[in-house]
Amino acid sequence: MENQIKSEIHKKMPEYIELLSRLVAIPSISFDNFDQSFVLKSAETVKQMFIDAGLTNVQFLIPPSGRPSVYGESLTSPDKPTVLLYAHHDVQPPMREKLWNTPPFTATQKGDRLFGRGTADDKAGVITHLAALEQVRKQLNGNGPNLKFIIEGEEESGSAGFEKILKENAELLKCDAVIVADLGNFAKNTPSITTTLRGMGAVGVTLRVTKAPLHSGSWSGPIPDPAQALCRIIASLADKDGKILIPHYEDGLIPPTQEELDSYKSLGMTEKIFRNDGGVLDQVNLNVPEDEILISLWRRPSIIVSTIESGSRVNAGNVLQDSAYARIGIRLAPGMDAQKCTDMLADFINAQVPNNMECVIEKEDGANPFVTDTTHPFFKKMSDAMSDAYGSPTKFIGCGASIPGAELFRNTFGNIPILLTGLEDPECNAHGENESLYLPDFESGIVAETLFFAKL
Numbered sequence: 077m078e079n080q081i082k083s084e085i086h087k088k089m090p091e092y093i094e095l096l097s098r099l100v101a102i103p104s105i106s107f108d109n110f111d112q113s114f115v116l117k118s119a120e121t122v123k124q125m126f127i128d129a130g131l132t133n134v135q136f137l138i139p140p141s142g143r144p145s146v147y148g149e150s151l152t153s154p155d156k157p158t159v160l161l162y163a164h165h166d167v168q169p170p171m172r173e174k175l176w177n178t179p180p181f182t183a184t185q186k187g188d189r190l191f192g193r194g195t196a197d198d199k200a201g202v203i204t205h206l207a208a209l210e211q212v213r214k215q216l217n218g219n220g221p222n223l224k225f226i227i228e229g230e231e232e233s234g235s236a237g238f239e240k241i242l243k244e245n246a247e248l249l250k251c252d253a254v255i256v257a258d259l260g261n262f263a264k265n266t267p268s269i270t271t272t273l274r275g276m277g278a279v280g281v282t283l284r285v286t287k288a289p290l291h292s293g294s295w296s297g298p299i300p301d302p303a304q305a306l307c308r309i310i311a312s313l314a315d316k317d318g319k320i321l322i323p324h325y326e327d328g329l330i331p332p333t334q335e336e337l338d339s340y341k342s343l344g345m346t347e348k349i350f351r352n353d354g355g356v357l358d359q360v361n362l363n364v365p366e367d368e369i370l371i372s373l374w375r376r377p378s379i380i381v382s383t384i385e386s387g388s389r390v391n392a393g394n395v396l397q398d399s400a401y402a403r404i405g406i407r408l409a410p411g412m413d414a415q416k417c418t419d420m421l422a423d424f425i426n427a428q429v430p431n432n433m434e435c436v437i438e439k440e441d442g443a444n445p446f447v448t449d450t451t452h453p454f455f456k457k458m459s460d461a462m463s464d465a466y467g468s469p470t471k472f473i474g475c476g477a478s479i480p481g482a483e484l485f486r487n488t489f490g491n492i493p494i495l496l497t498g499l500e501d502p503e504c505n506a507h508g509e510n511e512s513l514y515l516p517d518f519e520s521g522i523v524a525e526t527l528f529f530a531k532l
């Protein structure tokens with residue numbers, strides 16, 4: 077059956093690429109300052125695709141922002157497991173349009189890649205689910221698992237209403253496992269299941285000393301400098317190698333298992349590749365040795381100053397500034413809690429404010445890290461299906477970024493398997509200019525999901 081599935085899907089690829097191109101043509105950018113009618117239009121297009129694919133109970137689930145998630149289902153039998161399939165139909169803005177080599181909202185094939193905003197992130201996820209549904213129906217004569225689809229409309233703008241949608245529709249969406257097709261492969265032709273995500277948080281800190289900037293000749297000396305005070309506080313947060321110095325900050329951290337460490341090692345990440353991908357200057361040393369790069373990226377917290385401001389470069393004169401501001405971002409490793417870590421960071425900063433300066437700390441909403449237990453048999457089934465589809469062994473990887481949805485699914489449905497897959501790869505440039513999808517992996521991804529359903 078495996079070969080038949082592969083050849084059927086291969087024949088249908090032009091059609092699946094055409095469906096994907098139809099979605100890419102809609103600039104469904106879910107940011108307030110863009111025309112939100114396109115998000116509605118893409119939701120309607122997904123809805124029509126659901127109806128055309130024979131899904132039933134097709135409907136919009138609308139969050140407070142009005143950017144619909146689209147739901148549909150294909151139920152076979154109460155005796156079969158139910159899998160909820162997630163992807164999102166909204167996209168990031170095109171960024172600097174003049175840097176695109178092809179029109180961002182016209183899917184354009186060049187060689188083995190399809191260029192266009194949303195090709196990889198995450199409209200390919202939508203089509204992968206629909207294509208796998210079509211194939212599993214054909215191959216198993218309606219004997220496949222129950223499949224429920226939820227395609228979100230505001231992932232790129234922060235999924236603000238997604239928790240509400242999940243809570244209010246928990247019964248409708250009830251399932252035994254979730255596939256979140258919004259991540260990617262470690263490299264081309266390297267099937268990957270992401271098993272951990274880092275969390276995040278941030279605080280904005282403002283130190284204020286005077287009512288307005290002052291002539292430094294007339295006033296500096298007796299009056300403390302807020303910029304220096306803020307720099308001293310920032311310098312106390314971590315040592316020169318990036319190790320966080322806030323006491324007990326890493327309590328609760330879940331270290332990687334030996335299996336995970338072995339899997340990371342098998343990926344062959346080298347310092348050379350990493351430096352090159354990140355554009356690190358030749359003379360700059362990394363914070364960690366080569367064999368700790370992926371562990372540092374996926375399984376340890378980090379703290380960075382994403383903005384620092386006091387006066388402005390164009391107006392830099394002999395001025396004692398009235399205030400200084402920094403936005404300090406944190407990435408949290410599995411086992412850490414976003415709220416707790418944000419509070420600890422704020423308290424640590426507050427305790428060091430000198431000279432009784434005015435200090436205002438604004439905490440941003442964070443996202444918790446995510447770690448999944450891979451011992452559930454569905455992981456083995458998915459990993460086998462992916463290995464067969466790609467013709468290459470499946471890797472278990474981590475991800476340094478955050479996807480709030482993963483934890484929301486966990487909170488809603490309990491400890492069910494959440495399979496994080498997807499079709500991004502290191503060259504896909506999701507969120508940047510010239511986003512693209514590697515088409516051989518698109519095909520393998522559809523085969524993998526079909527084989528997975530067949531194994532259930």
Ligand SMILES: [Zn+2]
Binds near residue numbers: 164197231258
């Ligand atoms: Zn995405």
